[in-house]
Amino acid sequence: MRQLRKPTATFSVKIKMTNSLHADKLRNDPRIEEAKKLLLAAVAEHSQTLVSVRPPNPELTVDYEKLLAEFGSIRGNNIFFPYLGSGIGNGPFVELADGSVKLDMITGIGVHGYGHSHPMLIEAGVDAAISDTVMQGNLQQNTNSCDIARLLTETACESGAELKHCFLTTSGAMANENSLKMAFQKNHPANRIIAFPKCFAGRTLGLAQITDKAKYRVGLPDTISVDYIPFFNYKNPEKSTEYAVKRLKYHIARYPGKHAAMWMELVQGEGGYYEGDTEYFKAIIDVAKENNIAVIADEVQSFCRTTRPFAFQHFGLDKLVDLVTIGKISQVCATLFTDDYNPKPGLISQTFTGSTWAMYAAHAIVSGLIENGNFGSNGRNVQLHNHFAAGLRAIGEKHPGTVAGPHGVGGMVAFTPFDGSADAAKEVVNRMFHAGLMSFMAGGDPSRVRFLMPLGCVTEAHIDMACQIIESVIAEMKSEMKA
Ligand SMILES: Cc1ncc(COP(=O)(O)O)c(C=O)c1O
Structure with missing residues (x-):
């Protein structure tokens, strides 16, 4: 596990050198270190089982639908995806409150760069929790x-x-x-x-x-x-x-x-x-x-x-x-x-x-x-992009007229589905969601399907899983169009 990098310096060297602050003593208290270890072990034990997508648990569906409807009514508008997270995940995998597990390749439109339940960020959360203010x-x-x-x-x-x-x-x-x-x-x-x-x-x-x-x-x-x-x-x-x-x-x-x-x-x-x-x-x-x-x-x-x-x-x-x-x-x-x-x-x-x-x-x-080497002309961002782009190109070649592009740079990847209409992009995004893959639309004329991968934790194997889901949705839509 990667250790959280401590800030290299604070603004006041004097404060650091005297090491007389109660805050430093608290942060260095062995009980905090022990508590972190226990917390991280507990989270890892529960989250590590989330390694593939999973459909909703039928026993939870009715309550989940009710909760979504209630939330939509309180907001004044339904949310785009029927997505309410349960509060746990594992890298790019995230559990929803209906028991389903999604492969999250949109990450709240680019927010969750280390995916879900990442130990580095849990540790950051503990450091924050023992600080004096929210x-x-x-x-x-x-x-x-x-x-x-x-x-x-x-x-x-x-x-x-x-x-x-x-x-x-x-x-x-x-x-x-x-x-x-x-x-x-x-x-x-x-x-x-x-x-x-x-x-x-x-x-x-x-x-x-x-x-x-x-x-x-x-x-x-x-x-x-x-x-x-x-x-x-x-x-x-x-x-x-x-x-x-x-x-x-x-x-x-x-x-x-x-x-x-x-x-x-x-x-x-x-x-x-x-x-x-x-x-x-x-x-x-x-x-x-x-x-x-x-x-x-x-x-x-x-x-x-x-x-x-x-x-x-x-x-x-x-x-x-x-x-x-x-x-x-x-x-x-x-x-x-x-x-x-x-x-x-x-x-x-x-x-x-x-x-x-x-x-x-x-x-x-x-x-x-x-x-972690995400940057550079052959850094992780570029490698992940190239792997994803190759996967999308292969789907486009296998199913002509369905996947154009790919587009974007580094950790921003997109493709144009079918005729590039807004309806086609929305349909692909929604079907992929139900098949376990999270993406979102971008642009108009043409409309595209985009991904903002969790660059800190995503692997090529995760991208391959995503491409399998994309291909199954594309093939299904194509065959329905022919029928
Ligand atoms: C390029 C760009 N600028 C600004 C914003 C607005 O950011 P926020 O939604 O955090 O206010 C976004 C959000 O999508 C964005 O993509």
């Missing part, structure tokens, strides 16, 4: 807020970026909202944003304007004005880059001095797993920089999923980004920013910056992925 916030933070902020900024600056500052928060939307506020304040009175079609930035009033989906702003007032420039087209790299630059210049000429930021989701997640290339991004950023437009990279979904911890590093944009946002797999969300974008006091503050468990877990997950 939540940390701007008025009162513990040293582990400093530890995660330091890890993120040091990792971000590893190859030349100037992202020396980091503001923690509790959601991707809030990290994005904070980045927007910093960009607007610095570039005042500019009040417009440039973005890519199909981008998803989050669901606040401000971000709903940037998110390129009309359905997500029905009934909302207009807040920010957004101009869109075409995204990279891998089928025509040069032309699409040229055209995007032309449109960018057109918008800037139309509203001189009015654009505060260029909003860049470098690998589009909700939009359907589209990525640009370095030349495309650089060409756009050159124009943005000439016009004092902030470059914001939204990495809430792609963080830790490419060949480097940050997607801007994967694309070699280190010296060009002004603000970067992360979330999901990091548990704690954050806005990283350069000196130039450091906001004036009063602009950004939060009661909650994250729970203590999230802080410990964030450190364990990010450093765990770095230390």
Whole structure:
């Protein structure tokens, strides 16, 4: 079992050297070590039996359905999947409260990077449980807020970026909202944003304007004005880059001095797993920089999923980004920013910056992925992607017209099912769920089926299991279409 990496340093060397803190004495108390061992042994004993998918237990079905209906009614809307976790899992396997076991290849849309019931995160939870508070916030933070902020900024600056500052928060939307506020304040009175079609930035009033989906702003007032420039087209790299630059210049000429930021989701997640290339991004950023437009990279979904911890590093944009946002797999969300974008006091503050468990877990997950070889041009993220992509390609070849692609980068994998209609993607996702495999839809026109694997624990054998389920669902749908 991998030991939780302890933060290498705290901000106050003096505190560490005197070792006189009651908190250190508590953490080093042998009873805590013993309790951790007992807890981890108990969890392992119960979770290790979950090694394959399993249908629901008929004895639990009636109550489960009732619970789902009640929850749907309390929420005002049914949840997408009939999914209520029981609270235990084993890596990518998760038990639901109906007794079924699913192979989780979507992980709460990219959140559970070490899957379910991982010992490293249980240990982080115990460290958090013996800490004094559940939540940390701007008025009162513990040293582990400093530890995660330091890890993120040091990792971000590893190859030349100037992202020396980091503001923690509790959601991707809030990290994005904070980045927007910093960009607007610095570039005042500019009040417009440039973005890519199909981008998803989050669901606040401000971000709903940037998110390129009309359905997500029905009934909302207009807040920010957004101009869109075409995204990279891998089928025509040069032309699409040229055209995007032309449109960018057109918008800037139309509203001189009015654009505060260029909003860049470098690998589009909700939009359907589209990525640009370095030349495309650089060409756009050159124009943005000439016009004092902030470059914001939204990495809430792609963080830790490419060949480097940050997607801007994967694309070699280190010296060009002004603000970067992360979330999901990091548990704690954050806005990283350069000196130039450091906001004036009063602009950004939060009661909650994250729970203590999230802080410990964030450190364990990010450093765990770095230390376990997930990054690099032939790191685990790439190897897992290639294995999954090969499996999907094989299904597509065996059943022509059913699986196109695959698409995505590293720990983001997708395919286009059948005719790429929204109905086809939804049907595949739902049938796979009932067959034991969790995925989700992405994009529209074409609609895709996507996976956000638990990169810290998934193996090629798990991917093979996933591909078997995908193939059985695809073959079943194909034969029904023929009949
Ligand atoms: C690229 C991107 N930005 C922002 C968000 C919003 O994050 P959250 O749902 O944590 O507010 C998401 C969520 O899917 C996302 O994919």
